[in-house]
Amino acid sequence: MSLLSAGFIGFVLFSLAVYYSIFPKRFQWVWLLICSLVFYSFSGLDGLLILVFSIVTSYFGVKLISKAQSHGIRKAFLIITISVQVVLLVSFKLVNYYVSLFSRFLQLPGDGRFQLFRIAAPLGMSYYSLQIIGYAVDVYRRQIVPENSLLRYSLFVSYFPQITQGPIVRFTQMREQLFAEHTFQYKNVTHGAQLALWGMFKKMVIADRMGIAVSAIFDNPLCGSRSLFAGILFSVQLFADFSGCMDIVGGCSEMFGILLPQNFNSPFSALSIKDFWRRWHISLSLWLKDYIYIPLGGSRCSRSRKYLNLLITFLVSGFWHGGTLGYLVWGLIHGIYQIVEDFFSRCFQQFICDAKLDQSSKGFKLMQKGCTLILVSFAWIFFRGNGLSAAINMVKLIFTDFNFVLFIRNIYHVDLSPTYTWFLLVATAVMFSVESLHQKTSIRDLLDRQPLPVRWSVYLTGILVVLLMGKYGIDGTAMFRYASY
Amino acid sequence: MDLRIKKTGVLLRCICFLLILSILLSWLTWNLQEHCLVDISETGFFHQPRQSIDILYVGSSHAYAAIKPSQIEDRTGLHGYTLAASDMAAKTMYYFLKAALRRQSPRYVVLEVYSFSIYNTEWTPEDINITANLSDLPAMDRIRYAWDELVSGKKDWIYALFPIAFFHENWEKFDHFGSITRSVDHGWYPFGDGEHLSEPDALLQQDLMNFDGPVHPEVEIYFERIFRMLREKDITVILLATPYLLVDRELPVYRRILSFTEENDIPFLNLTDNDLLKELQFKRENMFDSQHVTSSGAEVVSEIISDFFIHNIL
Numbered sequence: 001m002s003l004l005s006a007g008f009i010g011f012v013l014f015s016l017a018v019y020y021s022i023f024p025k026r027f028q029w030v031w032l033l034i035c036s037l038v039f040y041s042f043s044g045l046d047g048l049l050i051l052v053f054s055i056v057t058s059y060f061g062v063k064l065i066s067k068a069q070s071h072g073i074r075k076a077f078l079i080i081t082i083s084v085q086v087v088l089l090v091s092f093k094l095v096n097y098y099v100s101l102f103s104r105f106l107q108l109p110g111d112g113r114f115q116l117f118r119i120a121a122p123l124g125m126s127y128y129s130l131q132i133i134g135y136a137v138d139v140y141r142r143q144i145v146p147e148n149s150l151l152r153y154s155l156f157v158s159y160f161p162q163i164t165q166g167p168i169v170r171f172t173q174m175r176e177q178l179f180a181e182h183t184f185q186y187k188n189v190t191h192g193a194q195l196a197l198w199g200m201f202k203k204m205v206i207a208d209r210m211g212i213a214v215s216a217i218f219d220n221p222l223c224g225s226r227s228l229f230a231g232i233l234f235s236v237q238l239f240a241d242f243s244g245c246m247d248i249v250g251g252c253s254e255m256f257g258i259l260l261p262q263n264f265n266s267p268f269s270a271l272s273i274k275d276f277w278r279r280w281h282i283s284l285s286l287w288l289k290d291y292i293y294i295p296l297g298g299s300r301c302s303r304s305r306k307y308l309n310l311l312i313t314f315l316v317s318g319f320w321h322g323g324t325l326g327y328l329v330w331g332l333i334h335g336i337y338q339i340v341e342d343f344f345s346r347c348f349q350q351f352i353c354d355a356k357l358d359q360s361s362k363g364f365k366l367m368q369k370g371c372t373l374i375l376v377s378f379a380w381i382f383f384r385g386n387g388l389s390a391a392i393n394m395v396k397l398i399f400t401d402f403n404f405v406l407f408i409r410n411i412y413h414v415d416l417s418p419t420y421t422w423f424l425l426v427a428t429a430v431m432f433s434v435e436s437l438h439q440k441t442s443i444r445d446l447l448d449r450q451p452l453p454v455r456w457s458v459y460l461t462g463i464l465v466v467l468l469m470g471k472y473g474i475d476g477t478a479m480f481r482y483a484s485y
Numbered sequence: 486m487d488l489r490i491k492k493t494g495v496l497l498r499c500i501c502f503l504l505i506l507s508i509l510l511s512w513l514t515w516n517l518q519e520h521c522l523v524d525i526s527e528t529g530f531f532h533q534p535r536q537s538i539d540i541l542y543v544g545s546s547h548a549y550a551a552i553k554p555s556q557i558e559d560r561t562g563l564h565g566y567t568l569a570a571s572d573m574a575a576k577t578m579y580y581f582l583k584a585a586l587r588r589q590s591p592r593y594v595v596l597e598v599y600s601f602s603i604y605n606t607e608w609t610p611e612d613i614n615i616t617a618n619l620s621d622l623p624a625m626d627r628i629r630y631a632w633d634e635l636v637s638g639k640k641d642w643i644y645a646l647f648p649i650a651f652f653h654e655n656w657e658k659f660d661h662f663g664s665i666t667r668s669v670d671h672g673w674y675p676f677g678d679g680e681h682l683s684e685p686d687a688l689l690q691q692d693l694m695n696f697d698g699p700v701h702p703e704v705e706i707y708f709e710r711i712f713r714m715l716r717e718k719d720i721t722v723i724l725l726a727t728p729y730l731l732v733d734r735e736l737p738v739y740r741r742i743l744s745f746t747e748e749n750d751i752p753f754l755n756l757t758d759n760d761l762l763k764e765l766q767f768k769r770e771n772m773f774d775s776q777h778v779t780s781s782g783a784e785v786v787s788e789i790i791s792d793f794f795i796h797n798i799l
Contacts (some may be wrong), residue, residue: 093599186491186495456502456505459502459503459508460505460509463506464506464509466511467510468513468514
């Protein structure tokens with residue numbers, strides 16, 4: 001069930017009605033579990049069975065970890081628990097791709113269409129697998145006490161607003177909220193609805209419309225300026241798409257009185273690549289940091305080892321996103337960015353001092369933001385590109401056929417009609433303005449202070465803009481990009 | 486008690502909000518449609534001066550491809566307009582006419598009969614819905630239409646009230662409708678000079694089986710309603726079949742039309758008759774495809790209609 005379907009809206013409204021009015025408060029979490037499993041079953045029974053298998057094996061695995069006295073045995077149980085999840089994840093997400101790649105490489109019959117698994121990767125598998133692994137490691141590290149109830153643990157793994165695309169939550173973040181008693185709060189529902197509407201605006205009005213232009217350019221890059229422009233457009237599209245989804249998910253969850261952690265924090269304001277990763281897909285970045293980078297030794301080791309750790313961490317990130325060569329190259333590029341940034345940071349600081357540049361000036365910060373955006377956009381070409389060779393071709397064009405005037409002109413030639421281009425520009429400006437304003441003040445508080453006619457005008461305008469300008473219906477809304485990871 | 490009042494207040498608020506949203510949405514989408522569609526801009530039917538039309542031609546794409554009102558006006562002096570929409574079924578035709586006759590009092594109405602046989606081709610009522618025609622229906626009695634759809638258990642009612650559910654897709658390029666010039670000449674929409682497909686040959690050689698079968702009940706209902714409405718308004722009706730490749734299954738409808746026109750003394754200009762077409766020297770180049778005539782075909786058809794009016798009606 002798509003998060004943007006009328007069915008999902010109906011499902012949430014019905015769940016809310018029962019949640020607040022019929023179920024005893026003590027058992028509200030049971031209703032959430034039922035809803036989560038019903039929601040998940042819409043994506044297929046195969047997926048549901050795999051989810052249940054993951055939940056049950058990890059539940060008992062973690063029990064064994066917590067009960068084992070010897071460090072060695074605990075570690076062995078941890079490795080087994082993690083291995084089960086990793087094997088499932090790799091089997092369903094990557095094996096078919098690599099088998100097909102090798103069969104093509106070895107020129108085996110079947111034209112690379114050979115499939116080892118006939119079942120598609122279950123919905124949200126990448127997300128709940130990481131959640132389970134994180135939970136197991138936390139129990140192993142004795143940072144948390146494992147959940148005794150299998151049903152409660154099941155809700156933690158399968159909580160329906162966030163199972164499909166995250167954010168990847170920790171048990172400590174959710175335990176209190178999931179199992180607490182929630183009384184109906186008008187504000188929770190209106191604030192949640194506001195956030196979900198904002199997410200729909202970002203996804204349906206900006207991301208999906210921009211996707212038309214992005215696809216057209218990626219399919220036919222023509223020159224270097226168009227290629228880089230496509231990378232930048234894709235950055236905006238991906239942000240609108242993924243952060244829009246997070247807003248819908250967060251908004252739905254908030255209606256149930258459960259707050260999800262923030263997954264984005266104005267990534268386009270990032271002053272460096274390191275800063276970018278503190279602002280983009282925060283829950284994944286923190287997960288990779290806590291469960292990959294730090295266990296590998298983090299930065300408290302030799303410089304070469306630290307750089308190796310960085311490279312491994314970003315390769316794992318690329319692998320998690322899909323494991324195709326494009327994703328791996330994207331991960332590698334980000335690893336290299338971080339290494340270069342770290343390696344030259346002292347020289348850069350020295351240069352700034354020598355040149356007497358004011359780091360706090362707006363101009364300097366704008367330059368930093370611009371450079372970060374271009375570097376990130378360059379890497380997105382591999383992430384989005386139609387295969388590695390197409391991405392390499394676009395990169396070649398950037399270095400051999402780049403024209404700055406054409407780059408600027410591309411803004412008006414994005415394969416959309418002039419009217420729609422202007423509308424998209426205005427909508428994107430609104431999105432960034434609101435995101436920027438949100439950094440300074442709470443927009444929902446600002447709205448709450450307004451009289452009813454003003455508030456309703458804002459809501460009605462939002463709904464009408466989404467309904468009039470959003471992409472949905474006959475051709476359908478484009479799938480959330482991060483739903484495929 | 487307080488809690489109950491609070492809950493009732495919230496519920497009332499929600500209802501008010503949804504009501505305002507529904508009204509705004511319906512109003513906005515219909516108005517946007519009027520401004521986005523060329524059909525219903527200055528050259529569109531509903532922008533014609535009131536009571537200015539002498540002949541109203543109604544039908545599907547067969548009609549808007551084949552009938553050139555200005556050419557007929559030049560010959561007959563009768564000012565006409567082709568109010569047509571793709572895949573128009575009998576039911577839509579009824580609502581078209583109903584809306585049109587509120588603004589205009591034509592002396593003659595020419596009904597293109599493909600609309601009656603459409604369910605006897607590959608279509609069913611489920612395939613043909615209002616969405617295919619909404620772009621042409623700005624002044625249709627949509628509330629009545631929606632009610633009819635709702636009562637008959639179809640979901641088209643929502644499209645009738647909130648056409649956005651269909652049209653937003655077409656706003657992908659926003660000025661998409663700028664390219665549609667359905668109203669080049671009083672509702673005539675030329676289909677170009679023809680693709681010269683193989684089917685048009687078949688049109689001139691078609692040999693239909695003696696097929697028997699039912700006329701769709703919905704067609705019967707709206708057929709009767711249309712004629713009753715036109716009779717009440719004392720309008721002369723002429724039935725027209727533009728040249729197109731009939732299929733065997735359409736024959737029952739044609740038989741029904743023939744018997745009806747004979748019983749009621751209604752003229753029926755049947756241009757699907759291949760003998761007649763050969764006599765009129767209709768060529769394959771006059772067909773755009775198996776269903777529609779080309780610009781030159783439209784000139785031939787309009788000439789035939791003009792002659793028919795001059796010799797039989799006026």
